[in-house]
Amino acid sequence: MYFCLMDFSGKKLIVIVGPTAAGKTALAIRVAKLLNAEIISADSRQIYKELTIGTAKPDEDELRQVPHHFINSHSISEDYDAATFGEEALLKIYSLFETHNYVVVCGGSGLYIKALLEGFDDIPEVPDEIRDQLIEEFENKGMLWLQNRMRELDPEHFKRIDQKNPMRLMRALEVKLATGKSISEFQKQVVKELPFQVVKIGVDVERAKLYERIDARMDDMISKGLFHEAKNLYAYREKNALQTVGYQEIFGFMDGQYDQAEAIRLLKRNSRRYAKRQLTWFKRDEQIKWFKPDETNSILEYIQNS
Numbered sequence: 001m002y003f004c005l006m007d008f009s010g011k012k013l014i015v016i017v018g019p020t021a022a023g024k025t026a027l028a029i030r031v032a033k034l035l036n037a038e039i040i041s042a043d044s045r046q047i048y049k050e051l052t053i054g055t056a057k058p059d060e061d062e063l064r065q066v067p068h069h070f071i072n073s074h075s076i077s078e079d080y081d082a083a084t085f086g087e088e089a090l091l092k093i094y095s096l097f098e099t100h101n102y103v104v105v106c107g108g109s110g111l112y113i114k115a116l117l118e119g120f121d122d123i124p125e126v127p128d129e130i131r132d133q134l135i136e137e138f139e140n141k142g143m144l145w146l147q148n149r150m151r152e153l154d155p156e157h158f159k160r161i162d163q164k165n166p167m168r169l170m171r172a173l174e175v176k177l178a179t180g181k182s183i184s185e186f187q188k189q190v191v192k193e194l195p196f197q198v199v200k201i202g203v204d205v206e207r208a209k210l211y212e213r214i215d216a217r218m219d220d221m222i223s224k225g226l227f228h229e230a231k232n233l234y235a236y237r238e239k240n241a242l243q244t245v246g247y248q249e250i251f252g253f254m255d256g257q258y259d260q261a262e263a264i265r266l267l268k269r270n271s272r273r274y275a276k277r278q279l280t281w282f283k284r285d286e287q288i289k290w291f292k293p294d295e296t297n298s299i300l301e302y303i304q305n306s
Contacts, residue, residue, distance in 0.1 A: 011097045011196040014303055015042075015105045017113060017282050018203035019275035021213040023293030025058050027203055028106035029066050030296050035102040035303075038067040040089050042107025042116065044128075045241050047085075050076045050233060053226045054246035056217065076236050081125040086115030097196065102303075110281040119192035126178040128244050134170050134177070135277040149173060157184045167284045199306045201299055202282055202290040214271045222264065226250070245270045 014037070016028045032039050041047070045055045049072040057071060069092055074080055089105075089112075096103045107113065111131070138146050146169050151158045153176050162168050175183040205213070230250035236242055237251050249270060253263035282288055291299050 006094075006098070008094075008097055008196040010101065012102050012303065012306070013093060013105060013194075013196055013198045014102060015113060015117070015198060015200045016107075016203060017042075017110075017200065017288065018108060019210060019278040019282075020056070020108055020271060021217050021275065022203045022205055022210060024106050024108065024203050025056075025062065027201075027293050027296065027299070028104050029058070029062055031299065031303075032066040032102075032104045034296075034300060035104070037100055037102040037104045038069065038096055040092060040103060040105045040116075041068055041070045042085070042089070042105050042109055042112040043070075044082070044085075044109040044112055045244065046071050046107075047074045047080065048072075048076045048241055049074070050236075051229075051241065051247075053221050053224050053229045056221070076233065076239060076241060080241075082109075082111045082115040083123075083125070085112050086119060089116050093196075108278050110278065117192070117194070117198060123175055123183065123186040124179055125240070126174045127240060130178050131170075131174050132244075132274070132277055134174055135280055136273070138166060138170060139276065139280055146170065146173070153177070154182045157182045160184070165284075167281070197306070198287075199303050200285065200288040201302070202288040203293050204279065204290055205292060210275060211272050214275060215268050218264070218268050218271055221246075222267075227253075227260075227263075230254070245274045 014031060014035070016024050016031070018024050028039055031037070043055065045051050046057050047070050048055075058068060063071070070085070070089060093103050105113070105116065143166060146166055147158075147163055150161070150169050150173055154172060157172055161172060172183045175181070175186070204210075226246070227250055230247050231254065233242060233247060234251060234254060237247070242248070242251075246267065249263050249266040252258060252266070253260055258266075289302055291302075
């Protein structure tokens with residue numbers, strides 16, 4: 001590609017990650033405005049134009065402040081996965097670097113971030129519910145359980161893998177559980193080398209405050225019509241994009257499994273659990289520097305000095 005002829009050595013990709021409701025969107029907009037950058041959304045559901053309330057997309061005012069990409073870019077009727085996002089987002093980043101020194105990536109979808117920065121071998125998409133269950137079990141049972149589970153299900157690959165790296169163990173396990181095959185059968189052992197610098201910023205708040213923000217956000221979503229939005233999406237409920245928190249709980253209510261009050265309780269509880277899983281995923285990456293969402297000056301200083 002002609003992009004390869006360009007010099008990207010002075011360019012920086014700012015990757016802002018963290019749990020839901022931590023303040024990533026507002027921070028990304030502030031940073032992008034100060035750095036004259038545009039934003040790539042790395043959210044596995046905000047790409048769908050039919051999913052609005054339940055995905056906490058930037059509102060119209062926020063979208064006007066800074067150009068955003070990969071928001072409302074696809075239809076729920078289309079099949080889309082992390083590998084495709086990684087390829088398309090990287091091309092967009094190269095294009096933006098022609099006229100910008102900085103590009104900001106913002107999102108809480110760990111697999112989308114991984115696809116962009118590291119690339120994928122030709123590995124089938126893993127359903128979110130398998131990944132979420134695996135993360136939850138790891139949180140509850142610990143590293144020894146993860147190692148033993150990997151040794152049990154894929155002993156040959158376990159001998160070759162970094163046995164102290166929970167991210168690699170969980171990735172190998174989720175592929176084995178989803179496909180029945182070892183991840184080694186799909187791997188090409190090709191590591192993506194990016195020609196620009198990547199600066200990873202993590203956004204986190206004190207756990208009790210985060211949970212308060214999650215509950216308040218869910219109340220706001222419900223008041224804005226989340227149940228009505230889910231009703232309009234019911235026909236697509238088997239789609240992978242709708243197998244996550246925010247819609248499944250309402251589908252259960254619509255199927256008569258429980259009443260609306262219980263659906264709301266589950267929405268809040270599962271959103272808090274999802275945030276915990278996101279933190280577990282991102283905290284394993286030692287390249288991420290963590291900040292509070294209002295520490296804009298410190299974050300800019302860190303970006304400039306990295």
